[in-house]
Amino acid sequence: MSAAITRRAFKPNWLARLGWLAVIGYCVIALGSLDITWDRFVIGLENGAKFLGSMIPPNFERWKLLLGNLLETLEIAVIASAFGVALSLPIGLAASRNLMPTWATWPARIVIAICRSFHPVIFAILFVKAVGFGPLAGILTLVFASIGFIGKLFAEAIEEISLKPVEACRAAGAPFMSVILYAVLPQVLNRFIGFATYQFDANIRNSTMVGIVGAGGIGGTLFAAFQRFDYDFLAAILISIIVLVMLGEYLASIVKAVFND
Amino acid sequence: MTSRTWERFTPAQRLARFTIYLVAVIALVVSMRTVQIVPEFLYDAPTQMADMFERMWPPDYAYYPGGVHEALVESMHIAGMGTILALVMSLPVALLAAKNITPVPALNWLARLILVSSRSVNTLVWAILFVAVFGPGALAGTIAIGFRSIGFCGKLLGEALEECNKGPVEALKAAGAPWPSIFLKAYWPQVSPAFWGITLFRWDINVRESAVIGLVGAGGIGMALDTAIDLFRWTQVSLILLCIFAVVIVAEIVVTKIRQKII
Numbered sequence A: 001m002s003a004a005i006t007r008r009a010f011k012p013n014w015l016a017r018l019g020w021l022a023v024i025g026y027c028v029i030a031l032g033s034l035d036i037t038w039d040r041f042v043i044g045l046e047n048g049a050k051f052l053g054s055m056i057p058p059n060f061e062r063w064k065l066l067l068g069n070l071l072e073t074l075e076i077a078v079i080a081s082a083f084g085v086a087l088s089l090p091i092g093l094a095a096s097r098n099l100m101p102t103w104a105t106w107p108a109r110i111v112i113a114i115c116r117s118f119h120p121v122i123f124a125i126l127f128v129k130a131v132g133f134g135p136l137a138g139i140l141t142l143v144f145a146s147i148g149f150i151g152k153l154f155a156e157a158i159e160e161i162s163l164k165p166v167e168a169c170r171a172a173g174a175p176f177m178s179v180i181l182y183a184v185l186p187q188v189l190n191r192f193i194g195f196a197t198y199q200f201d202a203n204i205r206n207s208t209m210v211g212i213v214g215a216g217g218i219g220g221t222l223f224a225a226f227q228r229f230d231y232d233f234l235a236a237i238l239i240s241i242i243v244l245v246m247l248g249e250y251l252a253s254i255v256k257a258v259f260n261d
Numbered sequence B: 001m002t003s004r005t006w007e008r009f010t011p012a013q014r015l016a017r018f019t020i021y022l023v024a025v026i027a028l029v030v031s032m033r034t035v036q037i038v039p040e041f042l043y044d045a046p047t048q049m050a051d052m053f054e055r056m057w058p059p060d061y062a063y064y065p066g067g068v069h070e071a072l073v074e075s076m077h078i079a080g081m082g083t084i085l086a087l088v089m090s091l092p093v094a095l096l097a098a099k100n101i102t103p104v105p106a107l108n109w110l111a112r113l114i115l116v117s118s119r120s121v122n123t124l125v126w127a128i129l130f131v132a133v134f135g136p137g138a139l140a141g142t143i144a145i146g147f148r149s150i151g152f153c154g155k156l157l158g159e160a161l162e163e164c165n166k167g168p169v170e171a172l173k174a175a176g177a178p179w180p181s182i183f184l185k186a187y188w189p190q191v192s193p194a195f196w197g198i199t200l201f202r203w204d205i206n207v208r209e210s211a212v213i214g215l216v217g218a219g220g221i222g223m224a225l226d227t228a229i230d231l232f233r234w235t236q237v238s239l240i241l242l243c244i245f246a247v248v249i250v251a252e253i254v255v256t257k258i259r260q261k262i263i
Helices: A014-033 A038-055 A063-095 A102-117 A120-131 A135-159 A164-171 A176-207 A218-227 A231-260 B011-034 B039-056 B061-097 B105-120 B123-134 B138-162 B166-174 B179-210 B221-230 B234-262
Strands: none
Touching: A014 B061, A038 A231, A038 B123, A038 B138, A063 A102, A063 A135, A063 A176, A063 A218, A063 A231, A063 B011, A102 A135, A102 B234, A120 A135, A120 B039, A120 B221, A135 A176, A135 B039, A164 A176, A176 A231, A218 A231, A218 B123, A231 B011, A231 B105, A231 B123, B039 B234, B061 B105, B061 B138, B061 B179, B061 B221, B061 B234, B105 B138, B123 B138, B138 B179, B166 B179, B179 B234, B221 B234
16 A cells, blocks of 8 residues: 555544435335435426415305314313323322332233324224214223323333332331322322423324314314315315414423423 | 411412312313213123124235235325425424524424424324325325424424533534534434434324324225225234234334433
8 A cells, every 4th residue: 555644534424424425325225215306396386376375365264164173182181081090190199110010910911002003083083983973982092092192101210219208108017108299299290290291282283183184173173174175275274273283282381381490 | 476387388379279279170160060971881882892892803814915005005104204204394493493503583483383383283284285185095195194293393493402502512613614514523423323313202102193194084094994994804903903903013122222322
C-alpha cells in the first residue's frame, strides 16, 4: 500500500451504508409489488385538488345532526373510559407478579394480551355482529381496548413499587385489602391517573372511528357523507372531530395538572 | 400556641380534585342515561357471541394460499412503506418543531399544528380521504399510514432533537462546517438511537393499523376480511383473524429483539 494515508475525521460506516442500501432496495421491491406508480400519483394529485375544492367551504348546515353525533361520540368515550378503568384496576393488580401468585397472574396476563392483540376496529366489527349496530358495540370495543392498555401499564407500575410498605403492613397483620389500599395504591395513584386521563383521550380519538364499522358515534355519519360524495359536510365533520380531540387533550392536561401538584 | 393540624392538600387543591370527581361522575351518569342502548341486545350478547364463535370454528385453512397470503404480504408492505414515508415527511416537521434548531416561534407553531392535526385524524379516516383521492388500493393505504404517523414520529423526533447536547454543534459551527455536515455529524449521532427506537415502535403500530385500513378500501388484508364478513364466510373470517394475530405477535417479537440489539 502506498504511504499516502489520508486521515479522515469521520470513518465511513460500511455496515450502516449497506443497511441504507437494503432499505432502498426494499422500497423498490415494495413499490413494485404494491403497484404504486408515478402516473397514479399524479392523477391522484389532480383528484386531490378537486376533492379539496369540493370540501371548501365546509357545510355546517346540518349542525344539529353533527352535534348529536359528537355528543354520542363523547358519551361512548366517557362510559368506555369509566368501565375500562374500573375493570383494568383489578385485572392489572392480578397481573402484577410481585403481589400475586402465579395462578392469578397468568389468566390476567392472557386477558390483557387478548385485549391488546387486535386493533380496536376488529373488535368493533366483532361486537357489531354480536350486539348489533349502535353505541353499545362501540362502548364494548373501547372497554376492551382500555383494559389492554391500562391493565398492562398498571401491572408494570405495581411491579416497580417499593415492597417495604407492603411488608410493614403485612407484618402489622393487615388484611389483604388494607395492604392494597394503604401500601400499594398510594405509590401508584399518580401514574394511574396519568394512564386513565391518557386513555380517556385515546378513547375520544377512537370513538370517532368505531362508527365507520357501525359501532355508533360520529364515524358512521362521516362514512355516510363520504359515500354520498357530501364532501363539504365531510369537511365540517373532520373539523369538529379535530376540535373534539383537542378539547379532550386539553381536559386531560387539566386533570393531570390538578392531580400532580 | 394553638395546635396546628397538618394537611396534605390546600383547600383549593381539595376543591379542584372534588370538582373533577364530581364532573366525572355527572358525565358518566348523563352519558349512561342518554346513550341509546337497546337492553335486549345486551342480554342477548353472550348467546350471539357464542353463536358467532361456533360458526367461526374451525378456521378454513385451505383458504390461505389463494385468498390470504398475497393480501397479508401487501399489508406488510403497506406498513413498511408507510413507516418510511412517515419518517421522510416527519423529519422536516421535526426540524421545524425543535426550538433549538428553528428559533422562530411562528414556524414552531406551524409544525406543532401539523403534528396535532396528523394525530387527531384516525388512520381509518385518513384512509377514507386518500381512497377518495387515489382510488381504492395500496397507494391510498400507504399514504394514509404515512400521514397518520407524521404526528407520532415528528413529535418524538422533535423532542429528541431538542434534548441534544450543544457542544458538538458549536464545535462544528466554530470549524465552519456547512449546515448539512452539522446535522449529520453533530445532531444525527445524538438522535439516531431515538430515531431507530421511534421507527421500530411506529412500524409495530403500523403493522396493526395496516391490517384494518382495508375495511374502507385502502388495500391489504382488511379488504379480504371485509369481503369474508360481507359474505358471512365465518370460517374464512377466523382464519384471517388468526393470520393477523400471528403477524402482530411476530412483529412484536422482532421489534423487541432488534431493540435489545441496537439500543
